[in-house]
Amino acid sequence: MRWTALFEDLETQLDAATRVADDAEIADRVRRGHSEVPLADRLRGQLGLTLRVSTFGGEVFQGQLTHVGAEWLVLRGQTAEIVVPLTAIRFVDGLSRTVAVEKSQVLRALGLGSVLRTLARDRARVVIHTVDGGPRLEGVIDRVGKDFAEIAVVLPGEARRAATVSAVYAVPFAGIAAVSSR
Structure with missing residues (x-):
């Protein structure tokens, strides 16, 4: 009877040690898996949620x-839609635990230039917020290059006409914290 209790105790200890080792291995695999997830995929898992995004600006x-x-x-805000380059994000608040991978290679490849070209094509009035927190540039995007956008600054409510443009600025993508449009 003593031997039975001893063997049962040893078996219990072995089972517990095995569970601890398995749990540690699972946790390690999960951590390694997380290390492979890019920010874009992490954010795709949040589609439809309300988030707070803090920028370097x-x-x-x-x-x-x-x-x-x-x-x-x-982001669709109360008064505007806001495009935020991922490189301009300091942190995001309000995330769930979900991750989603974009299956479409076309959508996965769309860079910031694609979004800004759409705004330029639509002649949308935009406000460019800069990463240094400097003055906002309000107007219409005239053209978009490989790594920059040109914005024609016009007064609020004014149409983009040669006579109403007060300045044209070239803004490198790296200097853009956000672009909002109504």
Whole structure:
């Protein structure tokens, strides 16, 4: 009877040690898996949620996450849609635990230039927020290059005409914290 109790105790200890080792291995695999997830895929898992995004320009934007591209996200705020380059994000608040991979190679490849070209094509009035927190540039995007956008600054309510343009600025993508449009 003593031997039976001893063997049962040893078996219990072995089972417990095995469970601890298995749990540690599972936790390690999960950590390694997380290390392979890019920010864009992490954010794609949040589509439809309301998030707060803080940028290096010192501004915080809140809205429903509607789109995520390779280099950007779009929030639908109360008064505007906001495009935020992923490189301009300091932190994101309001995430769930979900991750989603974009299956479409076309959508996965759309860079910031693609979004800005759409705004330029539509002649949308935009406000460019810069990563240094400097003055906002309000107007219409005239053209988009490989790594920059040119914005024609016009007064609020004015149409983009040669006579109403007060300045044209070339803004490198790296200097853009967010682009909001109504």
